[in-house]
Amino acid sequence: MKLSIRSSAFALALTTSTILGYSAASAADLSMWVRASGAGAAQHLVDLWNTGHADKKIAVTVIPDNQMVTKLATGSQAGDVPDLVSFDLIYMPDFMKAGFLTDLTADLKGDANYASVAEAYKNIATYEGKIYGAGFTPDVSILVWNKDLFKKAGLDPEKGPTTLAEIHADATKIRALGGDTYGYYFSGSCPGCNIFVTSPMMVAAGAKILPAKADDTPLDGDGVKAVLTEMQAMWKEGLVPASAQADNGANFVAAFMSGNVGIEGSGGFLISLLKEKAPNLNFGVTILPGIKEGQQSAFVGGDVVAIPKGSKQADVAKEFIHWELTDEAQLEGLAKNNIIPSRPALADNKYFKAEPRVVVTAKALGVGYVPWVFHFNDMVNSDSSPWIQMLQTAIFDGDVDGAITKARESMKSIVAQ
Amino acid sequence: MTNVIGTPTRKFSADESRIAGRNNLTGYLVSAIAVFVAALMLAPLVLSFLSSVKTPEQASATPPSYFPTSLSLENYDHVLHFGAGLGTYVGNSLGVAALAIIFSLLLAVPAGFGLARFSIPFKEFLFVVLLMPLMIPYQALLTPLYFMFAKLGLANSLFGLAIVHTILQVPFSVYLMRNAFEAIPRELEEAAVIDGCSTFVSFRRVFLPLVFPAMVTVALFAFIASWNEFLAALIFMNKETSFTVPIMLVSVRIGHFGSVDWGALQAGILISILPCALIYIFLQKYYVSGLLGGAVK
Numbered sequence: 001m002k003l004s005i006r007s008s009a010f011a012l013a014l015t016t017s018t019i020l021g022y023s024a025a026s027a028a029d030l031s032m033w034v035r036a037s038g039a040g041a042a043q044h045l046v047d048l049w050n051t052g053h054a055d056k057k058i059a060v061t062v063i064p065d066n067q068m069v070t071k072l073a074t075g076s077q078a079g080d081v082p083d084l085v086s087f088d089l090i091y092m093p094d095f096m097k098a099g100f101l102t103d104l105t106a107d108l109k110g111d112a113n114y115a116s117v118a119e120a121y122k123n124i125a126t127y128e129g130k131i132y133g134a135g136f137t138p139d140v141s142i143l144v145w146n147k148d149l150f151k152k153a154g155l156d157p158e159k160g161p162t163t164l165a166e167i168h169a170d171a172t173k174i175r176a177l178g179g180d181t182y183g184y185y186f187s188g189s190c191p192g193c194n195i196f197v198t199s200p201m202m203v204a205a206g207a208k209i210l211p212a213k214a215d216d217t218p219l220d221g222d223g224v225k226a227v228l229t230e231m232q233a234m235w236k237e238g239l240v241p242a243s244a245q246a247d248n249g250a251n252f253v254a255a256f257m258s259g260n261v262g263i264e265g266s267g268g269f270l271i272s273l274l275k276e277k278a279p280n281l282n283f284g285v286t287i288l289p290g291i292k293e294g295q296q297s298a299f300v301g302g303d304v305v306a307i308p309k310g311s312k313q314a315d316v317a318k319e320f321i322h323w324e325l326t327d328e329a330q331l332e333g334l335a336k337n338n339i340i341p342s343r344p345a346l347a348d349n350k351y352f353k354a355e356p357r358v359v360v361t362a363k364a365l366g367v368g369y370v371p372w373v374f375h376f377n378d379m380v381n382s383d384s385s386p387w388i389q390m391l392q393t394a395i396f397d398g399d400v401d402g403a404i405t406k407a408r409e410s411m412k413s414i415v416a417q
Numbered sequence: 418m419t420n421v422i423g424t425p426t427r428k429f430s431a432d433e434s435r436i437a438g439r440n441n442l443t444g445y446l447v448s449a450i451a452v453f454v455a456a457l458m459l460a461p462l463v464l465s466f467l468s469s470v471k472t473p474e475q476a477s478a479t480p481p482s483y484f485p486t487s488l489s490l491e492n493y494d495h496v497l498h499f500g501a502g503l504g505t506y507v508g509n510s511l512g513v514a515a516l517a518i519i520f521s522l523l524l525a526v527p528a529g530f531g532l533a534r535f536s537i538p539f540k541e542f543l544f545v546v547l548l549m550p551l552m553i554p555y556q557a558l559l560t561p562l563y564f565m566f567a568k569l570g571l572a573n574s575l576f577g578l579a580i581v582h583t584i585l586q587v588p589f590s591v592y593l594m595r596n597a598f599e600a601i602p603r604e605l606e607e608a609a610v611i612d613g614c615s616t617f618v619s620f621r622r623v624f625l626p627l628v629f630p631a632m633v634t635v636a637l638f639a640f641i642a643s644w645n646e647f648l649a650a651l652i653f654m655n656k657e658t659s660f661t662v663p664i665m666l667v668s669v670r671i672g673h674f675g676s677v678d679w680g681a682l683q684a685g686i687l688i689s690i691l692p693c694a695l696i697y698i699f700l701q702k703y704y705v706s707g708l709l710g711g712a713v714k
Contacts, residue, residue, distance in 0.1 A: 033655075036667075036668040036671050036672075037672050037673040037674070039668070059656070059657065059658075061656055061657040062657060062668045063651075063668075064651070064664065064667045064671060065671055065675065067651055070652070071651065071652065074560055074563055074652060078563060078564050078567035078572065079567065080567050080572055080573065080655060082655065139673075180479075180480055190674060190675060192674045192675065193675075196674060241479070243479065248675060249674045249675030249676055250676060250677040251477075251676070251677070252672075252673065252674050252675065253477070253672055253673065253676035254477035254479060254677065254679060255479055258477055258478035258479050259478075260479070267673055267674075269673050277473040277474055278473075278474040281474075
């Protein structure tokens with residue numbers, strides 16, 4: 001029995017020390033939940049705040065992206081919430097309607113900095129005339145192209161595609177290089193990735209994607225069909241790697257990072273990520289195009305910051321929201337780290353002069369859209385959503401018209417709930 | 418049985434030579450198969466290791482390459498310094514697992530003993546009730562449990578999480594302990610009673626050493642289940658400093674829109690396997706010796 005005594009003693013000692021260590025953690029800090037993919041950007045801002053506010057420090061807790069909604073919902077119901085929360089802006093309407101968030105109208109209405117925040121962020125955080133949050137760590141979708149592959153394929157490496165047909169033509173030339181080099185990439189089983197990078201091309205061509213009210217027509221306009229048809233053609237011609245069909249987003253970044261994909265829709269976050277992890281990759285950034293020359297759009301993403309109802313230090317939390325919109329936070333916290341500020345007027349700053357590609361993302365923010373809808377998860381983000389089923393049926397099975405009709409009906413029935 | 422265990426070593430080695438040493442060819446063949454199976458089992462680990470020492474750029478390459486062209490510890494560095502630092506998560510995980518082991522043993526050993534050795538009214542029914550949590554998907558239990566724990570002040574504490582892990586682990590542990598106690602011959606218990614042992618003394622001095630391998634098994638399963646558990650840890654814990662390893666592993670590898678940082682993923686896998694492998698190797702020794710140190714020598 002030597003083992004059980006010795007190991008039990010060890011285990012007990014270990015446990016006690018851990019629990020003691022845990023309870024010794026500072027209780028005065030503000031707590032903030034941040035979804036994992038926004039954590040890097042949020043940490044820059046929080047670090048900056050903490051250096052200037054030693055008595056009101058914020059401790060960040062990173063929550064895996066797809067668990068954020070569950071966690072915030074269960075936490076709100078149990079009354080166990082953080083002081084601040086930063087989450088995907090697309091869930092804002094559902095959370096505001098559910099009554100999980102503190103009304104910030106009185107605080108933000110008179111804030112001049114808030115007045116100059118990008119319209120998309122102000123719009124998504126307003127419900128029935130009340131303001132519940134502010135833009136925090138913005139992101140926006142863009143089109144990236146691999147300049148080295150463009151050069152090899154005989155294309156102008158400094159000129160990105162400006163129409164969908166041009167993407168197709170360039171992708172064909174790049175695929176002609178042979179081997180493992182492909183012209184275009186998209187994550188075929190990732191609903192979120194495609195609403196981010198594929199839907200703006202439809203919107204640029206004049207389409208409306210999601211219904212806000214029961215009598216709106218979803219997937220309205222020729223742009224939907226035009227984009228799906230073009231993508232189906234690229235898939236059929238083998239310009240996209242076969243692995244794209246099953247990619248649930250796992251290779252959304254990796255595919256382009258490995259250097260053998262010519263063109264891909266991505267997000268502003270990719271610029272700093274590639275500079276850090278693949279410094280030798282020579283790439284260009286442009287705004288997602290539509291069908292005709294001059295048509296452009298983007299999906300405004302990233303995180304909003306809000307205060308859950310039940311926050312124990314709501315006053316300090318409000319102070320933080322005011323602070324994160326100031327020039328200091330926007331420039332030294334975001335722009336300095338190649339992240340676009342939520343106030344478009346600050347896009348012209350000394351940090352972006354050194355990295356013109358980020359300026360493109362700031363411009364994309366100006367032309368971008370964000371759908372203000374309930375049930376975004378059911379319509380788009382879930383694995384069996386009408387949105388992803390439409391893409392898969394149209395692109396991989398070839399039935400473009402049937403796919404659109406079916407998705408339109410399912411979206412209508414979801415929004416009617 | 419008695420015959421085999423009591424047989425002198427000479428006979429045993431003769432048996433051995435009859436199996437593997439009849440001719441060299443069979444020996445080689447057996448070894449070759451063994452090496453092949455071992456290689457098959459090791460391949461994922463080796464590939465994982467090779468990917469973890471690639472640069473992040475190379476680890477993400479599609480199609481992937483087998484061997485790294487340049488070595489880099491960047492992925493390990495990323496995992497080590499993510500969030501509150503690897504040490505915090507490992508400390509929490511070990512603390513919760515240790516508590517879960519202790520709670521599981523404290524509950525399952527007496528329960529197994531009672532169910533196996535005493536005649537209790539409606540015993541089989543009680544046993545089925547005890548096993549019922551196994552039949553319900555545990556995800557369905559978590560939300561009501563969380564609300565209850567939040568009221569009791571047990572949410573967001575390692576102690577509370579260890580209780581949840583114990584709840585998940587106890588049915589299987591009771592099942593295992595009951596079988597272990599039932600396998601002990603009644604004669605031993607009778608001999609102990611004749612020698613003047615009370616129920617408690619015979620439990621401690623006769624039964625416990627005999628069910629030791631089963632206790633080690635319970636501990637091992639409780640450890641692995643607790644170490645790997647993700648969802649309860651995520652729902653019950655609200656602070657970065659109280660998260661466990663699986664939550665950190667998910668956060669560290671997932672980027673925008675579910676994109677995976679393959680290098681960090683592989684480094685995380687290897688780091689999280691280590692304690693499991695160590696505890697298994699360490700306990701296996703006792704598991705086997707406990708088995709051979711059985712009763713009826």
